[in-house]
Amino acid sequence: MSTIAMSRKFSPELIANAPNAMLVVDSTGAIVAVNSAAEHIFGYDPGQLSGEAVEVLLPARFRAAHSLMRRGHMSNPETRMMGSGRELKGLRKDGSEFDVEVGLNAVSTPEGIAILVxxxxxxxxxxxxHCENASKELFNAIFxxxxxxxxxxxxxxxIIAVNPAAERLLWYxxxxxLGKQFTEALHDPQLLKQRAWQLSEEFGExxxxxxxxxxxxxxxxxxxEIDxxxxxxxxxxxxxMLTITALRDLDxxxxxxxxxxxxxxxxRRAQQYINHIALHDELTGLPNRTMLHNQLDREIQRCRGTETRLAVMLVDLDNFKRLNDSLGHNIGDQVLLHVASEIKKSVDEDVLVARMGGDEFAVLLPQEAGHExxxxxxxxxxxxxxxxxTMAHHRLKITPSIGICLCPDHGEDVxxxxxxxxxxxYAAKGRGRCNYQVFTEFMAEQLNERLELEHALQRALELEQFSLHYQSQVDIRTGQTVGVETxxxxxxxxTGNISPTRFIDIAEESELILPIGEWVLRKACEDGVLLQQRYGTPCVVAVNLSPRxxxxxxxxxxxxxxxxxxxxxPELLELExxxxxxxxxxxxxxxxxxxxRELGVRIAIDDFGTGYSSLSYITRFPxxxxxxxxxxxxxMLTDPxxxxxTNAVIAMAHGLGVDVVAEGVETREQFEYLGQQNCTHGQGFLFARPQPLEQLLLDDPTLSQFDTVQISTH
Structure with a gap:
C-alpha cells in the first residue's frame, strides 16, 4: 500500500495536545507544526522551531545525508519509509546530542502531503x-x-561454559x-560421598x-570455600580451593x-617445603631436634603400659669446633655431611637419625633392644x-663420643x-673420647660437679683466683738453672686448689682457654723480666699453648x-x-x-713421643x-x-741441632744416665718442685745438692 493511501488528514489540535513529542514536516523539509513536548526535549522556546528545516534537530554530520534522503523520498512517495522504531541522534538547542527514536506517518495538509514525526x-x-553491554563485555573479558x-x-x-584457565588447568x-555433568566429569566419587555424608549429618536429611x-x-x-x-x-x-555460587535472575x-x-x-608444595624445613636440618636433610622430640614423645607414649624399651643415643664429634675454626666452615660442613651419612649407614633403614644442632646427632631406637x-x-x-x-687435601680422623639412655629405665619424658x-x-668425653657410655646416676653427679666447676671457672680470672708456679729447667752440664716452665x-x-687436669679441658671446650691463656702469657712474660734481674743470666720462660x-x-x-x-x-720466651x-x-x-719464630720466640715440642707418629714435621717446622x-x-732404667x-730422641735432637729436655727426672740415677747419653737439659722433682715466683726468686739458680755430670763432647 502506498504512502498516499495511508495518509490521513492533519489535525493541529491532535498534535498540540499529544503527550509525546510531535512535529510536522512539509515536502520542503520545513517544520510546519510542533508541540510543546517536542520543543521541551530539544530545548527550544515556543515558536522557535516553526519554519526551521527539520535538519536543525540533527547533528551537523548527519544533515547533508538526511536532506538528500528526505528529498528523494518526498519526490518518490512510493519509497518513503514510514512507521516507528528508527533510532537517530538528536541535537538540542544547546548543542548537546541525545538518542531518540522516531516514528513517521504521512498526513494530509491543505498544502499537500506532509510527514508527522x-x-x-x-x-x-x-x-x-550501554552499561549492560559493557558489563557483559567486562564479564566475558574476566571470564x-x-x-x-x-x-x-x-x-x-x-556444564554450559568453561573458561580457558579451567581448560588449561584440567588438561581439556x-x-x-561442554555438555558434560559437572560432578561426573570433574569430581572424585569418594570425595562426593564424604561431602554428602557430612551435609546429611549437618542438615538432618x-x-x-x-x-x-x-x-x-x-x-x-x-x-x-571448599578444600x-x-x-x-x-x-x-x-x-x-573451590567456591560454588548460585546464579540468579532479576526475580x-x-x-x-x-x-x-x-x-x-x-x-601445597610450598607448605610441604615449609613443613619439611621446620622439621629437618637444612645442611644434612636429617630430621632436626623438633622432629626428634616429636617422634620420641610418640614412642614414649607407645612404650607406656608395655614391656617395650626405647634407646636414645647422642653422638657428638670430638674437637669438632677446633677443626671448624681452623679449616673453615666449608670443610666443617662437608665433615658433618660425611658423618651424617656414616651414622645412617650404621643403623637399620627405619631407625630415626637426627641432627640436634652443631656437631651433635641423635639416634632413636624404638624397637626393643638388648644391651648387646x-x-x-x-x-x-x-x-x-x-x-x-681426606677433604680438600686434609687427612682427617673424626671421632665420636656417644651417650646412651633407656626408656623407661632412665626416664619417661623427652x-x-x-x-x-x-x-x-659427656661422660664418654671425660673418659678419653671416642667411646660410648650408658647413663648412670653417678654420671649425673659428675656432670653437676663439672657444670659448677665451669661456672666457677668463668669468674676465676675476674676474681684473681689464678696464679703461676714455675718449675726449673737445669743445664745438666753446669747445674745452672737456664729456664723455667710455667x-x-x-x-x-x-674448695681449695683445683688440679689443672680437672679444669683445663673444661676451659678448652668452653673457649675460656683463650682469655686464660692470654693472661698466663702476659703474666709469665712479666715474671720472666724479674727472673733475668735476679739471675743475671738468661733464663728462658716456657709457656704451654693449647690447641685452641x-x-x-x-x-x-x-x-x-x-x-x-x-x-x-723475645729469645727468652719459649712456647710449648x-x-x-x-x-x-x-x-x-x-x-x-x-x-x-720471626719475632725471635723459641718453639718447643712438649711430651715428645706420645702423639703424632710422623717425624717429618720436625724438619718442616721451626x-x-x-x-x-x-x-x-x-x-728408661727398667724398661728397654x-x-x-729416650736414647733415640736424644741422638735425633743432636743430629738436628736442637736442644733436648728430659721431663720427670726424679732420681740421681736417672740424672746420671741422661748425662751419659749427652742429654743437655733436665726438669723434674730432683732439681725443683713447681713453686711461686716469690720462692723462686729466693733460691740459688745453681745446683748445690750434688755434683754435675760430665758430658762428653764427642
Missing part, C-alpha cells in the same frame, strides 16, 4: 543498554582472561567439557553424592551455578665415623631422656703485645706445643709458627727444643723400650 527520548534506555578456573552449569549441573581441549552435594549450600545462599580435588582429564587429582530465581577454583598445588644390640650399634657408629677421610643421654655423652694454678675459695690458642687468628699479635708490654726479650696438633692442622700451623715425655724418662726411645 513522533519523537521519543531514549537516552536513559540507551545508557542502560576469558581470569587465571582462576571458572565453570558454569545449568540448574541440573550440566576447547569445548571438550539424606543428600545424595551427586551435584546436590556440591551445590546444596550455594542454593541456600551459604558462601563457602577440594578436581579430577584432570587423565584422572589425576588436583588440589583446588531471584536460580538459573545456574558458577564454580570458581584456583590451583593449590604450588601452595646397643653395644653393637654404638661400636659400629664409632668405627664408621672414625675411619680417616627432656629427661635427652638430658641423660647428653650426660652419658704452670697454671687455681685456688677456689671454699694455636688456632686463634690473632695469636701472633697476642704474643707480640705480651713481649712489648712486659719488656721481655704438643705434637698431636700437627696431625690435623699442619699446614695452618706452619705459617703461624714461622711468624712467631723447632728449637724437644721435650722427652716423663713416661719414657721415669721408666723406654730406654731405646
Amino acid at each position: 513522533a519523537v521519543t527520548d531514549i537516552s536513559s534506555r540507551k545508557s542502560a543498554e 576469558r582472561s581470569s587465571p582462576f578456573s571458572i565453570i558454569t552449569t545449568d540448574t541440573a549441573g550440566e 581441549g576447547e569445548g571438550e567439557l 539424606r543428600i545424595g553424592p551427586g551435584f546436590d552435594a556440591i551445590s546444596r549450600n550455594a542454593r541456600l545462599g551459604i558462601s563457602e 577440594w580435588h578436581y579430577l584432570r582429564k587423565d584422572g589425576t587429582p588436583l588440589p583446588v 531471584n530465581r536460580i538459573v545456574g551455578f558458577l564454580g570458581m577454583a584456583y590451583d593449590l598445588s604450588e601452595r 644390640d646397643l653395644d653393637r650399634i654404638a661400636e659400629t657408629i664409632i668405627q664408621n665415623v672414625s675411619n680417616p677421610i 627432656d629427661t631422656l635427652v638430658m641423660r643421654a647428653e650426660t652419658a655423652m 704452670l697454671l694454678r687455681w685456688h677456689l675459695p671454699g 690458642q694455636l688456632m686463634q687468628g690473632n695469636l701472633v699479635t697476642v704474643v707480640a703485645e705480651a713481649l712489648n708490654d712486659s719488656g721481655l726479650s 706445643i704438643t705434637e698431636n696438633i700437627f696431625m690435623h692442622h699442619a699446614e695452618e700451623l706452619q705459617l703461624t709458627l714461622q711468624r712467631i 723447632i728449637d727444643r724437644i721435650k722427652i715425655d716423663l713416661s719414657f724418662v721415669q721408666n 723400650n723406654c730406654r731405646a726411645v
Whole structure:
C-alpha cells in the first residue's frame, strides 16, 4: 500500500495536545507544526522551531545525508519509509546530542502531503543498554582472561561454559567439557560421598553424592570455600580451593551455578617445603631436634603400659669446633655431611637419625633392644665415623663420643631422656673420647660437679683466683738453672686448689682457654723480666699453648703485645706445643709458627713421643727444643723400650741441632744416665718442685745438692 493511501488528514489540535513529542514536516523539509513536548526535549522556546528545516534537530554530520534522503523520498512517495522504531541522534538547542527514536506517518495538509514525526527520548534506555553491554563485555573479558578456573552449569549441573584457565588447568581441549555433568566429569566419587555424608549429618536429611552435594549450600545462599580435588582429564587429582555460587535472575530465581577454583598445588608444595624445613636440618636433610622430640614423645607414649624399651643415643664429634675454626666452615660442613651419612649407614633403614644442632646427632631406637644390640650399634657408629677421610687435601680422623639412655629405665619424658643421654655423652668425653657410655646416676653427679666447676671457672680470672708456679729447667752440664716452665694454678675459695687436669679441658671446650691463656702469657712474660734481674743470666720462660690458642687468628699479635708490654726479650720466651696438633692442622700451623719464630720466640715440642707418629714435621717446622715425655724418662732404667726411645730422641735432637729436655727426672740415677747419653737439659722433682715466683726468686739458680755430670763432647 502506498504512502498516499495511508495518509490521513492533519489535525493541529491532535498534535498540540499529544503527550509525546510531535512535529510536522512539509515536502520542503520545513517544520510546519510542533508541540510543546517536542520543543521541551530539544530545548527550544515556543515558536522557535516553526519554519526551521527539520535538519536543525540533527547533528551537523548527519544533515547533508538526511536532506538528500528526505528529498528523494518526498519526490518518490512510493519509497518513503514510514512507521516507528528508527533510532537517530538528536541535537538540542544547546548543542548537546541525545538518542531518540522516531516514528513517521504521512498526513494530509491543505498544502499537500506532509510527514508527522513522533519523537521519543531514549537516552536513559540507551545508557542502560550501554552499561549492560559493557558489563557483559567486562564479564566475558574476566571470564576469558581470569587465571582462576571458572565453570558454569545449568540448574541440573550440566556444564554450559568453561573458561580457558579451567581448560588449561584440567588438561581439556576447547569445548571438550561442554555438555558434560559437572560432578561426573570433574569430581572424585569418594570425595562426593564424604561431602554428602557430612551435609546429611549437618542438615538432618539424606543428600545424595551427586551435584546436590556440591551445590546444596550455594542454593541456600551459604558462601563457602571448599578444600577440594578436581579430577584432570587423565584422572589425576588436583588440589583446588573451590567456591560454588548460585546464579540468579532479576526475580531471584536460580538459573545456574558458577564454580570458581584456583590451583593449590604450588601452595601445597610450598607448605610441604615449609613443613619439611621446620622439621629437618637444612645442611644434612636429617630430621632436626623438633622432629626428634616429636617422634620420641610418640614412642614414649607407645612404650607406656608395655614391656617395650626405647634407646636414645647422642653422638657428638670430638674437637669438632677446633677443626671448624681452623679449616673453615666449608670443610666443617662437608665433615658433618660425611658423618651424617656414616651414622645412617650404621643403623637399620627405619631407625630415626637426627641432627640436634652443631656437631651433635641423635639416634632413636624404638624397637626393643638388648644391651648387646646397643653395644653393637654404638661400636659400629664409632668405627664408621672414625675411619680417616681426606677433604680438600686434609687427612682427617673424626671421632665420636656417644651417650646412651633407656626408656623407661632412665626416664619417661623427652627432656629427661635427652638430658641423660647428653650426660652419658659427656661422660664418654671425660673418659678419653671416642667411646660410648650408658647413663648412670653417678654420671649425673659428675656432670653437676663439672657444670659448677665451669661456672666457677668463668669468674676465676675476674676474681684473681689464678696464679703461676714455675718449675726449673737445669743445664745438666753446669747445674745452672737456664729456664723455667710455667704452670697454671687455681685456688677456689671454699674448695681449695683445683688440679689443672680437672679444669683445663673444661676451659678448652668452653673457649675460656683463650682469655686464660692470654693472661698466663702476659703474666709469665712479666715474671720472666724479674727472673733475668735476679739471675743475671738468661733464663728462658716456657709457656704451654693449647690447641685452641694455636688456632686463634690473632695469636701472633697476642704474643707480640705480651713481649712489648712486659719488656721481655723475645729469645727468652719459649712456647710449648704438643705434637698431636700437627696431625690435623699442619699446614695452618706452619705459617703461624714461622711468624712467631720471626719475632725471635723459641718453639718447643712438649711430651715428645706420645702423639703424632710422623717425624717429618720436625724438619718442616721451626723447632728449637724437644721435650722427652716423663713416661719414657721415669721408666728408661727398667724398661728397654723406654730406654731405646729416650736414647733415640736424644741422638735425633743432636743430629738436628736442637736442644733436648728430659721431663720427670726424679732420681740421681736417672740424672746420671741422661748425662751419659749427652742429654743437655733436665726438669723434674730432683732439681725443683713447681713453686711461686716469690720462692723462686729466693733460691740459688745453681745446683748445690750434688755434683754435675760430665758430658762428653764427642
